[in-house]
């Protein structure tokens with residue numbers, strides 16, 4: 001399997017060559033040269049597999065330059081019952097992503113039982129093991145630099161903690177995260193994890209990461225890398241749970257299933273699109289946005305109009321507060337018939353801060369064949385959905401999952417099972433749960449009292465040079481060297 005760039009002007013690469021890379025040299029995103037197809041015999045065989053065994057079968061089709069035995073070990077290590085231990089009562093311990101049936105034909109796929117209670121763990125855990133493996137082969141080191149307002153940063157830290165050859169430097173706005181999120185990150189005592197509380201806001205943190213990334217000499221000297229959402233391995237890892245969800249919601253491979261997906265950067269639903277292209281019988285992929293509805297607007301009108309950061313609304317489903325969907329270019333590449341020149345032209349406009357309009361284009365007219373439909377949700381919708389699911393089914397869902405379910409129910413077709421992706425647990429969004437239900441969210445036993453654990457972090461000025469000095473001072477000794 002080789003990987004090409006969506007902008008058509010970069011040489012093809014193997015999986016391990018793009019694993020640690022960000023954008024392709026021409027500014028595009030990497031995608032498989034062609035999507036592997038699953039046969040009906042494979043679907044029949046895969047239906048019976050455990051999550052890790054299924055993940056290996058799916059990933060083996062995309063990762064052809066890691067020996068099968070090694071890949072199997074890495075996948076098994078990423079999906080253990082011990083890592084996905086925040087199950088609700090009634091879930092089987094080794095299910096990893098159990099399907100929770102609300103009513104006949106209406107299900108939630110629980111993707112949030114990992115260490116940080118959000119579905120990002122599903123991909124990040126695999127990434128941690130893949131990074132460690134590939135770095136060990138080349139004897140190289142990697143220093144991951146990131147900015148977080150909560151979710152992605154903690155997921156990355158829990159995936160990279162204790163990994164040989166890897167350090168994580170994670171910037172967060174000092175005193176701006178919830179107590180729970182702060183405790184999740186700052187209670188990690190692993191010597192390769194560096195929590196940096198920046199005296200500033202999230203945008204300051206992001207600006208510092210950009211500044212450091214643009215200092216190519218520093219970046220090279222200190223082997224700085226990222227784990228952002230455009231990473232191909234993160235998308236690939238997510239393809240698996242569409243297969244898992246499909247098998248759990250059906251009895252035979254003649255049935256179709258629709259998935260509702262709370263979306264921000266288009267990573268999760270992009271994986272669903274690829275599963276569908278592989279031949280998984282998915283009827284519809286239902287994209288849900290919150291008030292930040294750039295993607296919903298595109299699927300309704302054909303106009304893609306990314307907003308400026310200042311125009312992004314802060315909502316009660318904050319992980320979907322995205323004004324420019326970083327993975328959307330992957331779907332657009334398929335939509336325009338895999339023509340890199342067209343993508344270059346469209347993203348020439350986007351990268352210059354503009355928009356594009358495909359409403360009159362031949363390709364947009366054929367969009368139905370990709371099964372994508374969309375809708376958006378508001379704070380009031382979110383509260384109403386959380387309340388309704390609690391009252392009707394005695395199940396507590398988080399704000400993002402509520403957005404997915406709201407739009408999913410609007411687009412639901414009779415006779416077609418609907419699986420809504422559960423992307424986080426409610427305990428992460430206490431305030432909105434209290435507002436919706438007038439009670440405290442449920443908290444998994446493993447996280448009781450996490451706020452009282454000792455915390456390990458440095459408080460630094462919102463100044464790129466100060467951060468660089470800190471990184472330089474902490475990258476001289478080997479990672480995981482105990483002081």
Ligand SMILES: *Cc1c(COP(=O)(O)O)cnc(C)c1O
Pocket residue numbers: 118119120151229262263264265266267268269319320400423424
């Ligand atoms: C990241 C995230 C999303 C959005 O997923 P994308 O892959 O960026 O579309 C939705 N819900 C939660 C809880 C998230 O953390």
